Amino acid sequence: MKKVTIDDIAEAAGVSIKTVSRVFNHEPNVREITRDKVLAAAKDMRYRPNVAARGLASNKSFVIIHFHDNPNSDYLERVHQGIHKCCRAAGYFAVMEPFQTPGPDCTLSYAEQAKDYLVEFPIDGVILSPPLCDNVDLISVLREHNIPYVRLSPAHNPASSSCTYVDDQAAAHMMTEHLIAQGHCKIAFISGPENHGSSVARRTGFLAALTDAGLNTEACPILHGDFSSRSGFKECETLLKSSSYVTAIFAANDDMAVGVMMAALKAGLDIPGELAIAGYDGSRVGNIVWPPLTTIRQPVHGLAERAAELLLAHIRTPGLEFTQEKLPVQLLVRGTSTP
Incomplete structure (x- = not known):
C-alpha cells in the first residue's frame, strides 16, 4: 500500500x-x-x-517535557493525561522526566539535573510542577537556554511566567470551615514537604480559618509529612499516642489522609464519630476507601491541559505575553467528616 x-x-x-x-x-x-x-x-x-521529517524541516523536536519531583502517582498520572491530550492533538510528544530531590541520595541540584538533560535531549518546551515550578535556579537555566516554559501551580511570583493554578490557601480555608461547622474546635493539620509551595499555602489557609473562627491555634497541632500515605500513618499514630487531643485531622493531600485513616482504624477509632478526617486533591484513592474521603478536588487534568496549551502558544509565538489562569476547586463532603 x-x-x-x-x-x-x-x-x-x-x-x-x-x-x-x-x-x-x-x-x-x-x-x-x-x-x-x-x-x-x-x-x-x-x-x-513523520515527526522526524517535521523536526528536520522546522529545526524543532516536537517534544514537550514535564519536569517533576512528586511521589504522588495519581497526581502525576492526571498531569500527564492533561498534557498528553493537548500535545497529541497538536502533533507533539509529551514526556515525563522525574527529578531527584537534592540531598544525601542526590548530590545534583535541580538546576544541574536540568542542564544535564538539556545537553542530552532536544526539547521545544517545559512544564514545571511543584516544587520545581518555584526553583529560581532551575528557571534561570531554562531562560539561559531560551527554552519556553509554563508553570503548574506556582506558589511564588505567578506573574513572572505563564501558569495555571488553584487558590490552595482559600481551598484549605474552606475545608477547615467545613470541619469547624461540624463542631470541631481541636483540629490537627498534616503538612507536606516545606519545599512544596502548595503545602505551605494549605497550612496558611488552615491557620487563617482557625483564627477567623476565634479558635485557639495552639490546641490545633501542625504535623509534618511528605505527601506519602506512610507519613500520614506515622504522624497520626504519633499524635494518638501523645497527650494532644483532637477530634479531626486535615491532611494536605489525599495520600496522607488515607494513612491517617489506617492509623485511626488500627487504634480502633470510629470514623467520623471519634475522629473526622479530610484530605486534599480529589484523587481516586478517596473513592476507594471506606468511608469515602472528604476532600478538596482540584482540576489537575484541566490545569495540566491548559498549561500545555499555553506552552504551545509560547513556542509558536515567541515573545507572547504571559497568562495566568486560575481554575476553581470543589469541596467534596463525604463519609470521613459527616455521619
Missing part, C-alpha cells in the same frame, strides 16, 4: 503543499475553512505526519 504524503493531501484538499505544511505545524494565518479541508483530507486518507 502506497504511503500517503503531504503531496497527496494537498491534491485532495485542493491547496498547495506549503499550506498543508502550515496546517500540520499549527502556524497562524490559515483560514479556518482551508484548515478544515486539509485536516479532513488527512483523516480520510489516514495520514500520519
Whole structure:
C-alpha cells in the first residue's frame, strides 16, 4: 500500500503543499475553512505526519517535557493525561522526566539535573510542577537556554511566567470551615514537604480559618509529612499516642489522609464519630476507601491541559505575553467528616 504524503493531501484538499505544511505545524494565518479541508483530507486518507521529517524541516523536536519531583502517582498520572491530550492533538510528544530531590541520595541540584538533560535531549518546551515550578535556579537555566516554559501551580511570583493554578490557601480555608461547622474546635493539620509551595499555602489557609473562627491555634497541632500515605500513618499514630487531643485531622493531600485513616482504624477509632478526617486533591484513592474521603478536588487534568496549551502558544509565538489562569476547586463532603 502506497504511503500517503503531504503531496497527496494537498491534491485532495485542493491547496498547495506549503499550506498543508502550515496546517500540520499549527502556524497562524490559515483560514479556518482551508484548515478544515486539509485536516479532513488527512483523516480520510489516514495520514500520519513523520515527526522526524517535521523536526528536520522546522529545526524543532516536537517534544514537550514535564519536569517533576512528586511521589504522588495519581497526581502525576492526571498531569500527564492533561498534557498528553493537548500535545497529541497538536502533533507533539509529551514526556515525563522525574527529578531527584537534592540531598544525601542526590548530590545534583535541580538546576544541574536540568542542564544535564538539556545537553542530552532536544526539547521545544517545559512544564514545571511543584516544587520545581518555584526553583529560581532551575528557571534561570531554562531562560539561559531560551527554552519556553509554563508553570503548574506556582506558589511564588505567578506573574513572572505563564501558569495555571488553584487558590490552595482559600481551598484549605474552606475545608477547615467545613470541619469547624461540624463542631470541631481541636483540629490537627498534616503538612507536606516545606519545599512544596502548595503545602505551605494549605497550612496558611488552615491557620487563617482557625483564627477567623476565634479558635485557639495552639490546641490545633501542625504535623509534618511528605505527601506519602506512610507519613500520614506515622504522624497520626504519633499524635494518638501523645497527650494532644483532637477530634479531626486535615491532611494536605489525599495520600496522607488515607494513612491517617489506617492509623485511626488500627487504634480502633470510629470514623467520623471519634475522629473526622479530610484530605486534599480529589484523587481516586478517596473513592476507594471506606468511608469515602472528604476532600478538596482540584482540576489537575484541566490545569495540566491548559498549561500545555499555553506552552504551545509560547513556542509558536515567541515573545507572547504571559497568562495566568486560575481554575476553581470543589469541596467534596463525604463519609470521613459527616455521619
